[in-house]
Amino acid sequence: MAGFAPPDSFRSDASALQLFPIRFERIGTDRFLVGNMVGDMEEMTATELDRLCALDLTPGDGLYERSFEKLFIGTVDQRARQQLLALRLRSRLSFLRAATPLHLFVVTLRCEHVCPYCQVSRQSQDRVRYDMDQATASKAIDIALSSPSPLIKIEFQGGEPLLNFELIRWIVVTAKQRAEPLGKQLQFVITTNLALLDDAVLDFCGEHGVLFSTSLDGPRDLHNKNRPRRGQNSYELAVAGIGRIQERLGPDWVGALMTTTEASLNRVEEIVDEYVRQGLDGMFLRPLSPYGHAIKTKQFHKYDGQEWLQFWKRGLRYILEINKSGRRFPEFYSALMLRRMLSDEPIGYVDLRSPAGIGLGALVYNYDGTVFASDEARMLAEMGDRRFELGNVREHRYRDLVLSDTLVSAVAESLTQTAPQCSTCVFEPNCGADPVYHHATQGDLLGIKPLSEFCERQKGVITHLFELLEHSPEDAAVLRMWAS
Structure with a gap:
């Protein structure tokens, strides 16, 4: 009867892990909101965020599994997770087809x-x-x-x-x-x-x-x-x-x-x-x-x-x-x-x-x-x-x-995916661009984000909804029903 391999043989080599694009923002004394490029978010402590960025993760430690689930990490030798990110991003942008x-x-x-x-x-x-x-x-x-x-x-x-x-x-x-x-x-x-x-x-x-x-x-x-x-x-x-x-x-x-x-x-x-x-x-x-x-x-x-x-x-x-x-x-x-x-x-x-x-x-x-x-x-x-x-x-x-110059330039200048402060913001995948609002209030299509009430409202709404989803099961059940 063949014996089982030792537990260590099933552990991933940390060097084989890679960090996918992530963004984060402090939401409390030792609380950070961490997100990926398609809007999945997870709450972490400063220590957990440091470990994630350093790829100091081990199967079974909890943080490893959470990071895999949220597409924060993948393995170097497998492209399936990158392809999943690409497919999900394409789905989110499919409004451009119609x-x-x-x-x-x-x-x-x-x-x-x-x-x-x-x-x-x-x-x-x-x-x-x-x-x-x-x-x-x-x-x-x-x-x-x-x-x-x-x-x-x-x-x-x-x-x-x-x-x-x-x-x-x-x-x-x-x-x-x-x-x-x-x-x-x-x-x-x-x-x-x-x-x-x-x-x-x-x-x-x-x-x-x-x-x-x-x-x-x-x-x-x-x-x-x-x-x-x-x-x-x-x-x-x-x-x-x-x-x-x-x-x-x-x-x-x-x-x-x-x-x-x-x-x-x-x-x-x-x-x-x-x-x-x-x-x-x-x-x-x-x-x-x-x-x-x-x-x-x-x-x-x-x-x-x-x-x-x-x-x-x-x-x-x-x-x-x-x-x-x-x-x-x-x-x-x-x-x-x-x-x-x-x-x-x-x-x-x-x-x-x-x-x-x-x-x-x-x-x-x-x-x-x-x-x-x-x-x-x-x-x-x-x-x-x-x-x-x-x-x-x-x-x-x-x-x-x-295809007018007016519209093309306005859309190009307001892309949140490449805009300063938006491109590194954890809320960006779930937010949006409103160049007319920012032009009206700041005289700038992109807007100065720290001074933007649009951004202030969006950050406040997304953070509050995230906390209800994570920490209030009864509220989360209602909110998930609304989203369906």
Whole structure:
């Protein structure tokens, strides 16, 4: 009977190990967050990190197994683990194969609300010269259907899009006719405050599968303060509209977004309760953006990144407790981040992409035919800064727009994979590039990262979610469900 080999013969030779690219950041006195190039992360002490970097690892010591699992190390004579890293990275970047799936049609700048944080330069209801016309819309449809994505989502923006609903009708019908011979699938969404919702709109949208996205900032007094209109009844009209859509078309036909203002900071539980009360399927705890009236009225400067993070953490805690009671109700930004952290599935949210999502993830067709790289770029242009203007529907084709010097240079300059401070940041694989934000706030496409509230928020969100996943099993179960 043959004997067994001694245990030492099964031990790996430390010299045969190699360290793969890693990044790390201190998150406590003796706590480091260590990550690889595809976003896997592990918490280590300073001693463990030193041992990892020195390849002072032995099978059975725990750190060896954790490092292998997270693709921090491999063996010199086997390429399978490097190939796995490459395959996972390719999967995370596969959104590039189906460029520009989202197309935003700004059918009017007119609006009957006067929100102080409005991100665009709205116009009064009587100024119809700020409406998109049919000829402009026709050209925009052709550009949208020229993008390589097999699924095209057309979103109607404003102003208040329902003030130009006849054009929306024409775009939906015409786009469907033109998409059919091309084999393209279409989705439609109207972003509206619902104040002008009527049976004709509901009938048409029900027939053609047009979904609704609206704004709901919280309880009556908060919503009406944030989103004033003549009659002080924006809340009443919004919730009535949500109810009508849910009753006539179904609960999945309408979603809502809130915007965090200074008045919202101490009321997150009330805001969440309002969403639950209205039968909505989740919510997005969204910060203000530095564009349009949010700058003119100084709303953007009334709280900072840390104050928003505390608001978000408090809201997330409250939402997690709702989920533990048996109701599925995700916080949508957390769900996006969790999908990024826990899978290699590409996501559509343009702020979490590098190369940047501007142009490659979405194009915006303004009412006058001007094409912008993102909705934020359009908002920036309304403030007089046309840095991200790509062209015009009357003069340019899809290829001209996405290969324009303006877009190519913006995307190239904002690549987080090669950017100073981003390229060595543990959060980079799960973060994204937002050149429009950094240009708006710092006058630089890349941005000075230590001074960036975008970075501050991203680091805070990712760190908090990681700690919940690692140290709170009940919370982790809910968070993993959101990511699935």
